[in-house]
Amino acid sequence: MTRALSGRAHDAPPGFPRALPVRRRPYRNWVDRIHVDDVWTCSPRTAEDVVALANWAWSHGYRVRAAGEGHSVGPLVLTDRQPDAQRVVLADTRDHLDHVQVLPGEAPLVRVGPGASVRSLLEHLARHGLALPCTTGCGEFTVGGALAVGGHGTGAAAPAHGTMSDLVVALDAVVWDAASGRYAVRGFRRGDPDTAALLTHVGRAFVTEVTLAAVADHTLRCASDTTALSGEVFAAPEAAAPRSVAALVERCGAVDVLWFPYSERTWLRTFEPAPVRPPTSRAVTGPYNYPFTDHIPEAVSRVVSRVVGEHPRYALGLGEAQHAASVAGLAATASADLWGRSKDLLLYSRPNVLRYAWSGHAIVTCRAELQRVVHDFAVRYRELRDGYRDRERYPANGPVELRVTGVDHAGGPTLSPVAADPDHPHWDVAVWVSVLGFPGTGHAESFHRDLERFAFDHYRPPYAVVRPEWAKGWGYTTSAGWADAAVLGGAVPAAFGASWNRVVTRLDALDPHRVFGNPFLDRLLVAGSGGRT
Ligand SMILES: Cc1cc2nc3c(=O)[nH]c(=O)nc-3n(C[C@H](O)[C@H](O)[C@H](O)COP(=O)(O)OP(=O)(O)OC[C@H]3O[C@@H](n4cnc5c(N)ncnc54)[C@H](O)[C@@H]3O)c2cc1C
Incomplete structure (x- = not known):
């Protein structure tokens, strides 16, 4: 959403608060x-x-x-x-509700307005020697936006974290006050019955301030490896190798995998604690250290998108080209081995990347099943990709991105994609998978639908469960995302079990007049559709 757009100021809706332009x-x-x-x-x-x-x-x-x-x-x-x-x-919220304040006291806490950017929050914390234990990989969106959807990064080292929403210890929200018969600001603390509903609410609330738990700042090393093939990264558990996902998580704690389209090549980034700079690492002092990936003007992104749209077969060459560009970019910018403060490594993706439409799902499982989960996904993805290609359809024209985190704490954000499940307390990790593609790509929705159907059918309790990454693409029909009635009214509520009805009912009680909602959320957040099949 751009800020600098012109607008007409001379009129206003009837009775609009006069003090608010x-x-x-x-x-x-x-x-x-x-x-x-x-x-x-x-x-x-x-x-x-x-x-x-x-x-x-x-x-x-x-x-x-x-x-x-x-x-x-x-x-x-x-x-x-x-x-x-x-x-x-x-x-x-960006213009005024953007304050950030570290609170005095023993436990490091930071109070922040929802309009502050994640980056400005992390920079403020760093000036106080603090950091967040988990954060999104891009910092250019708002704290309120990230919390609404359960924003996440990567990292599953103990003590593993799930989403940023789980770091919230208190928040203020504007909710219906039955006593006065009006909307009012109310403070919520962790442990209050309504708080879990507001920690991740998908946009069905208005949060005006949050307090997050921080940790002491620390230094990390991020090493890139562009030589592993997908067969090793996503190997079957019995054939797993040192660069298989579960082994990387075990060894380093945090991994980001990019699997290039129509190619078996990958770019692995691992993040591990490093109190002292390793001799081979380059020290960095700011975020976004892969300029060759995220300095792409929107116009260029549109042209690439249009060319691939008009000549879908060109997608077949994109993966190898992107891999070669990544290898060259890492070498040219000496970015293959970096060391620095946590925020400077964990913020690694600026919005000026190629403008892909991303699908997004979280597969929640237990550590022992992690490699099987990613292997099963890769097998099905490859089958679908190749099956579509054999029919001269090329919907998978962007990379697959995969990250692994922990899950949220019991009693944490109920609608978090990685909410703890009381029926499956052994689930302790989550695989976040996004399949990227240029907006408008032919057959993309069909492809995503096939993959999503596989995921909902295959990852079932007690093995695993799949939930949507709210801010990305999901709920595919053959022609549109966020549209499949069986996913919206069935698979998604079922993935949250009995807590779905409870949380939707709580959100309705906090906003009985549905002031904070839109037609899509009206369709999605319906009580009565929850429970596991
Ligand atoms: C390049 C890029 C990289 C990304 N990387 C990541 C990543 O690493 N990890 C990740 O988890 N996600 C990632 N995302 C997705 C991103 O976290 C979500 O899209 C997030 O919602 C964006 O925040 P926003 O400020 O743009 O919110 P908007 O898109 O403006 O709003 C999103 C939702 O939040 C609600 N909302 C916003 N503020 C408030 C408030 N104060 N009170 C209540 N509701 C509010 C809105 O009503 C809406 O429902 C990425 C997106 C892009 C484009």
Whole structure:
């Protein structure tokens, strides 16, 4: 979502809070798949402004959408060309709700406004000798946006963490107050019955401040390896080798795997604690140390996308080319072996990467099954990729990205993709898989649908469970994402077990007038559809 767009200031919806400037603006998300030509947009300065906005919206039949950077791929802020968008007000949190403050006290805590970027939060912490124990790989979106969806990075070393949402110890949200019959700001602490619903709410709430648990800053080493083939990385457990995913996680703790399209080549990045700079590592002092991947102007991304769209077979050469470019880029920038503060290594992907539409799923399992989970995925992915190719269809024109984290704590964010499951306390790791592709690629939805159906059918308890990565693509029909009724109303609620109904009911109670929602969330977050099949 761009900030610098012009807008008209001379009108406002009827009865709109006078103290809050509001303009009509176009909205489009990062991947350019969600467009709304004209939507009322304001920038609340305080939580009280959000309260005034919510009460106005409730009494005038409008809805409010908290908006960050618009980096979510799917319809979480607005739906594409949302029919009732004229009765929506976007509340852009980035302009004013962006404070960051380290709290005094024994335990390192940081209080942050939802509009602060993840990067600015990490930079502020670093100035105080602190860090987060887990963070997203890109820091250019808002804390509120990352928490809403259960933002994650990579890393499963003990004590393993799942999502950033699980780091929240307290939060303020604007919720319905039955006693006064109005919306009001309320504070929630970990352990309060409603808090677990608000830690990851997919956009069904408005959070105005959070307090996160931090840790002492530490240094990491990130080593790249571009020589491993997918056969080794995703080997069957009985054939696993030192560069198989489970072995890398065991040895280093954190791994990011890129598997290039129509190729068996990979780029492995491992992250491990290194208090002292290893002699072969280059010290870095800032984030995003792979400039050859993330300095791609949007126009270039569009051209590549269009060329591959018009000549789908070109996708067959993309993987080898991307691999060669990565090898050359790592050498040219001396980035194959880096050492530095945690934020400078864990933030490694800027938004100016190629603008792919990403699918996203988390497969929650136990450590002993980790290699089998990734092997099964790779086997099916390869079968589908090659089967489509044999029919001269080339939907898989971007890499597969795979990361591994722990799961969230019991009692943590209920709607987190890696929420703990009381029926399966042995599940302690999660494989996050994204399949990337240029937006609009022919047969992409079909391909994603086949892969997603496999995942929901194959990864079943007690082996594993699959949940959607909310901000990415999922719920595929043969022509669209976020659309399959069986996934939205069946597979997804079932993946959360009995807690689905509880959490949806809690979110409804906190916002009974559905001020904070949109047509997609109305369809998704329905009580009564939960429970395991
Ligand atoms: C290049 C790139 C890299 C990415 N890397 C990662 C990654 O490493 N790990 C990961 O987990 N994800 C990653 N993502 C996805 C990203 O975390 C999510 O899309 C996130 O939601 C983006 O935040 P945003 O500020 O853009 O939120 P938006 O897209 O603007 O909003 C997303 C949702 O959050 C809600 N929201 C925002 N603020 C608030 C608030 N104050 N209160 C309540 N709800 C709120 C919105 O209403 C909406 O439902 C990446 C995305 C891109 C484009």
